[in-house]
Amino acid sequence: MKMRKLILIASLTILLSACNKTPLNQEDLVILAMTDGKWAVTIFTLNGNNITADFSAYRFKYYKNKTVDAINNGTVENTGTWDGNSATRTTSANFTGAVYPLNLINGNWNIDRNGWTYVEASQTIGTETKTMKLVKE
Numbered sequence: 348m349k350m351r352k353l354i355l356i357a358s359l360t361i362l363l364s365a366c367n368k369t370p371l372n373q374e375d376l377v378i379l380a381m382t383d384g385k386w387a388v389t390i391f392t393l394n395g396n397n398i399t400a401d402f403s404a405y406r407f408k409y410y411k412n413k414t415v416d417a418i419n420n421g422t423v424e425n426t427g428t429w430d431g432n433s434a435t436r437t438t439s440a441n442f443t444g445a446v447y448p449l450n451l452i453n454g455n456w457n458i459d460r461n462g463w464t465y466v467e468a469s470q471t472i473g474t475e476t477k478t479m480k481l482v483k484e
Contacts, residue, residue, distance in 0.1 A: 376433070377431040377432075378411055381409040381431065382410055382411050384483045384484055385406040385407065385408050385483070385484050386408075386466075386482065387405070387406055387407075387481065387484055388402035388480070388481060389481070389482045390478065390479065390480035391448075391478070391479050392476075392477065392478045393451065393475070393476075393477055394474075394475060394476055394477075398448065401447075401448040405417060405418065405419055405424075405448075405449070406418045406484065407481070409429055413428055413430055414426055414427065414428055414429070415428065415429045415440060415442075417442060417445070417449050424449065425442045425443075425445050426442075427440055427441050427443065427445070427453075428441050436457065437456060438456050438458055438466070439454065439456065440452050440456075441453050441454075451477060452479070454472065457469050459478075464482060465480060465482045465483065466480070467479070468480075468481075
């Protein structure tokens with residue numbers, strides 16, 4: 348009987364401590380979604396022209412410290428920074444010294460649609476309009 352009571356107390360303690368965990372906030376979810384896996388560009392348009400093929404060799408690996416690796420054919424070509432804001436539905440990237448096509452990803456993007464495995468975003472600067480879809484692999 349004493350052993351049964353001890354097991355019951357231990358089980359309740361574990362159950363109650365599990366209930367006290369802090370739930371993830373929106374920013375934590377953004378970071379968790381972005382840092383889970385690598386991402387590929389499956390659509391990229393520049394002023395209505397489809398230039399997705401220019402990104403076919405690239406994969407992007409996002410990290411919790413807000414850095415991102417641009418991986419070209421398996422080799423890190425450039426490490427940049429990224430950020431995301433769930434409240435304003437925006438994201439940003441900056442690859443210092445990047446050349447075409449990687450430099451096209453720099454700047455602030457509006458998130459038009461998203462899910463756990465994809466992000467569709469757009470960016471307009473002056474007369475230049477870009478759209479991009481990233482899909483998690």
